[in-house]
Amino acid sequence: MQSNKITKILKAIADPTRRDIFHALVIAASALPITEVSAQFEISRQGVTKHLKTLENAGLVEITTQGRERFCSADPKPLKAVQKWLQFYEQFWGDALSNLENFLDNKNIKE
């Protein structure tokens, strides 16, 4: 996948199962081995592993090996990039016309 960071992150969280896995890791008290993660889901352990790799590739999950186990923990920080992307469009929520004027004012391209 040769896509940029924000695209990786958005694709990672666009899948409901991956959002569930991510959420389970965020609220977990500690890092969880893959078996323990996959035990919480209907799909196979291999399926969960692939989702974890996608999340890891987006920076949303960290996986560290300890003995024969691989411990997974969530890292929500990359979601800041999504929040930043949203910020631009936030000014257009609400009344369309006045917000467009705000945007044009900010850009100094209006009169």
Added chain:
Amino acid sequence: MQSNKITKILKAIADPTRRDIFHALVIAASALPITEVSAQFEISRQGVTKHLKTLENAGLVEITTQGRERFCSADPKPLKAVQKWLQFYEQFWGDALSNLENFLDNKNIKE
């Protein structure tokens, strides 16, 4: 696509071309016919139309027919759902996490 609202929205904005199309419509002064939208992109008009349908299905674009033309305009409001989804995780990239990082950093310095 038989998925819930937030999944539709995230999938819609997970594609870079669709983000570009959406952005072009947001900053457009008025609604644009499909031909005018597709003129701004390398891909075919059919491709742009499909992306517009995906965006429309997510509620991010409104398309109204007027004569033989179909005018497209952006509606950023559904992005609120994404912001709301992010809000829960915001607390995990705040103080608690950086405190943990500080602790680990200090530990490394002492060793």
Added chain:
DNA sequence: GCTTTTTATTCTATTTTAATTATATTTGCA
């Protein structure tokens, strides 16, 4: 009416994604 413009529709090919099964590897432990 005829032509051009705008768009939809149908069809096809390619790629990506999601998930499973089967097999192999590594590690911990009796």
Added chain:
DNA sequence: TGCAAATATAATTAAAATAGAATAAAAAGC
């Protein structure tokens, strides 16, 4: 040593997404 646990890897299947070509249809303008 030998077995069970945890995981990886490979092969495969099925479905969905992406994109474009060809064709059809509707509306605008002459």
